[in-house]
Amino acid sequence: MLKALTITQIYVPDQDAALDFYVGKLGFEVTNDMAFGPMRWLTIALPGQPDRQILLEKPGPPSMSDETAAQVRELVSKGAAGGHLFFQCEDAHKTHAELKEKGVEITEEPVDQPYGIDFGLRDPFGNHLRIAQMTQG
Amino acid sequence: MGSAAEDTNRWMLRARDAMDRAYAEPLDIPTLAGIAHVSEAHFIRTFRSVFGETPHRYLQRRRVERAMFLLRSTDRSVTDICTAVGFSSLGTFSRVFRDVVGEPPSVHRRRGPLPLAPSCFAMAWLRPSSFGEAPQA
Numbered sequence: 318m319l320k321a322l323t324i325t326q327i328y329v330p331d332q333d334a335a336l337d338f339y340v341g342k343l344g345f346e347v348t349n350d351m352a353f354g355p356m357r358w359l360t361i362a363l364p365g366q367p368d369r370q371i372l373l374e375k376p377g378p379p380s381m382s383d384e385t386a387a388q389v390r391e392l393v394s395k396g397a398a399g400g401h402l403f404f405q406c407e408d409a410h411k412t413h414a415e416l417k418e419k420g421v422e423i424t425e426e427p428v429d430q431p432y433g434i435d436f437g438l439r440d441p442f443g444n445h446l447r448i449a450q451m452t453q454g
Numbered sequence: 455m456g457s458a459a460e461d462t463n464r465w466m467l468r469a470r471d472a473m474d475r476a477y478a479e480p481l482d483i484p485t486l487a488g489i490a491h492v493s494e495a496h497f498i499r500t501f502r503s504v505f506g507e508t509p510h511r512y513l514q515r516r517r518v519e520r521a522m523f524l525l526r527s528t529d530r531s532v533t534d535i536c537t538a539v540g541f542s543s544l545g546t547f548s549r550v551f552r553d554v555v556g557e558p559p560s561v562h563r564r565r566g567p568l569p570l571a572p573s574c575f576a577m578a579w580l581r582p583s584s585f586g587e588a589p590q591a
Contacts, residue, residue, distance in 0.1 A: 330456055390456055394463035395504055396470075403572065424471040428573065437574050443467055447574055 324360065326372040327400035327444050330390045332359050335373045338440050342419045345371075355379065371402070393443045400444035409434040409450035416448075465490045466504045469497070470512065474577055477516045478540040483509065517541060518554045519581040525563040532559045554582045 329335035336359075339345040345361040348370050352358070355378075360370040376389040392398040406412040409427045413436050417423055424445070425437035435449035456464075469490040473481060486509055487497035501509045517539040524535045533544055541547035551559050568576070 330460070387457065387459075390460050391463055394456060394460040394467065396467045401574075422468070422471075425475050425574065430573065431570055435572065439467075439471070443464055445574065447572055449572075 321368065323368060324370045324372050326374050327402070328376050328389055328393050328398055328442075329373045329440070329444070330375065330393060330442055332357055332373055332375050334441055335359075336361075338421075339371075339373070342416065342421055396439070396443045396445060398444070402444070402446045404446065404448045406448050406450055409436060409448065412448055412450075462500060463504055465492065466501050469501065469509065470505060473509070473513045473516055477513060477520060478538060480540070480542075481513060513540075514550055515554060515581050516577070518551055519577060521547070521551060521559065522555065522562060522580065522582075523568060523576065525559055526565055526568050532563075535559070 336347065339361050340347060344364070346364055346367075347359070348362045348367060349358055349360040357375065359373045361373065362368070362370045376386040377383070378386065381389070389398060393400065413423065413427050416438065422439045422441075423436060424439055427434050427436040430449070433449050433451040435447055438446050438448070440446065469486045472486065472489050483494050483497065487494045490497050490501070492500060498508055498510075501512075505512065507515075520539040521535050524530055524538065525532070528535075530538070532548075536544050536547040539547075541550070548558060551562075555562055568580070571579075
C-alpha cells in the first residue's frame, strides 16, 4: 500500500518570487528546477527532509486556460486557494523573530496552544503558513 | 507582479488578517483602510466585493467567534470575555452575540469545549456564517 507522501503542490503566480521567499527567507532548498514541456517543474524541500517536496506550480496554459489561471490567481490573492502549509520548528519565538526581521508577513503572533506554541504567516501571494513548536516530538 | 484585481485582493487580505490578529483592539475603518492602502469609502466597498461582507460585519463575527471559543474553552467570566474580544459594552456584546449565534453567551457556554484544531482553521471555519443569520432563540 501507500508508503510515503512525497510531493504536495501549491499555486504560486510568480516562481522566481516564490524562490525568493521559500528559499531566501524560509530556508528551503531547490530539489528540482527543470523544463517539463512548457511547464517549469520547480520543487523545494527543507534541508533536513529532502523526500518531502513542495511543487511550486504557476497556474497557466496549457494546464488551464488563461481565463481559469486568472481566476486561480485571484483566489490565491484573497487567501482562498488552499495552499496551507504546516511546519514544525525548535523554538517558535526565535523563528518568529528571525522571520519578522526578514520582513515576512506575520498574520498571527506566537500563541500558546494545547499542542505547543505556533504562529501564522503568508507567502507573498496569499498562501497561508503556520509554524509550530510542538510540546512533544 | 499580478493583475490589478490580484493586487487589490492581496491588500484586502492584509486588512482581513489584521482583523483576525488584532480583533481585541479598537480597529476602525480609517485604520483598516490604511492597512489596505485605500480610501475609507473605497475600502468598505472593495472589501465587500472581495469577501462578500462588510469589514464591520467581518470583525463583529470574528469577535463573536473568539468569544464562543473562550466561553467554551475557559472559565473566564462573560464580562471578562466581552472585553477580551474587543467589545466595549456588555450590552452590545450580549445583543450581537445573541443575534449572530442564536443563544446568549451563558447558554452557549454549556455546549462544552471545542475539539482541538490549529487556530487558523478554527478561526476560518468556526466564525459564524456570513450568509444567514442564526434563527432567533
